[in-house]
Amino acid sequence: MKVEAIEYGDRRVFSVSSFNRGIGDWLARLPTVWVEGEVTELRRQDRWQSVFLTLKDPADGACLGVTMARGQFDALRLDLGNGERVHVFGRPELFEARGDFRLRALSIERFGLGEHLAALERLKHKLAAEGLFAAERKRPLPRFPRRIGLVTGNDAAAKRDFLTAITHRFPPARILVAETYVQGPRAAIAITEALSAICAAPEVDVVVVARGGGSFEDLLPFSDERLVRALAACSVPTVSAVGHEQDTPLSDLVADARASTPTAAARLVVPDLADLTARLDRSRATLSRGARGTLDRERRRLDGARDQLRRAPVLMLERRRAALEHAAGRLRALSPRATLERGYAIVRVEDEIVRSSAQLGPGAKVEVELGTGSFGARVEEAR
């Protein structure tokens, strides 16, 4: 297609379309080149014809849009992730409808870990060597925080998820929210400042830093050394709920607890009120059962003591009675009566036992005692 200018007197004017076309044609004559950079904002969908990504210069952050036919991209089987450094082979191209300049990729080769990742790795090692991520540093979260501090972005999704989960689990919870920029060059400082402010607020017993999912770069502020150190120095326990399950920003490592999502963070921070109430009810039931059991046991013991008490005097009486009967038995066995029973008799004269007939004269009056009964008699003859 031709590029034609419209003449206004001595002024030649191009329509947007023909200008773009002209530039496009000129760009298309440039040779193919290799360009090195870090992959960011990789966007690929099955229904799209092209795959889009932004190539970033790690030195100064300069960016270059890149497109590649989806079929070609898939055939490479690179399984690229954001932050990875690549070499892209392609030619400059202008998307004429929008005047967008970009690199039309013909091939992509993986170069290695991106500069960001390497830097992150270095920072991680440094902070780990200082012991900032050590398990001994982890503080337990309060069971019933008076107030919960939330540092989150003004993008709302993370905040909404967290607040919904908290109020659902524990309606009486009080939450202090600090909204801040969580993206862009000032994000790290903004989050750090918000964190300090919320830590200083009265009655805040735990602080949650939350952010929904995002690109590798979106989450970079949460690995910023200033923020990581601020989290470590925080006066109350901290929870990091940044990105998705597979993301591990350094905030996750330094915080006292990490949650994969804002909803999961809510579960860590407050107990489930319904569950708590149910447990309390169970405890109370057990308690009253225990008290009743003790009462029953004591009553049984008391009843036993009462029975013993009742039996004791009777038992004592019986023992005495047995001893008495025993003595009486012995008494009777030895008594003269037993002898009398065998047919002997005791003869008394004037209350004296008669042992010899010499004690008696004829006509003397004697008392004769027998086994049963006694009688008086007179002596007829003493021999």
Place this chain on the structure above:
Amino acid sequence: MSERTFEEDQRELESIVQRLESGEASLDEAIALWERGEELYRVCSAKLDAAHGRIEELAKRVEEVKPGNGAQA
């Protein structure tokens, strides 16, 4: 009746039995001891009967005021 306790009477009875068992007592003494022993036995037995009666009476009164099983709230 004397002011003597059951235990005193019982002790005296025991000592009489021992004295008789020793076989050292003369017949006159033995008869006197025996009569005394029989008297002591009557006294002790009466005391035990009285105590038994009082215990029975007390137990009956306790049974009457005992809280019925299941009557409590």
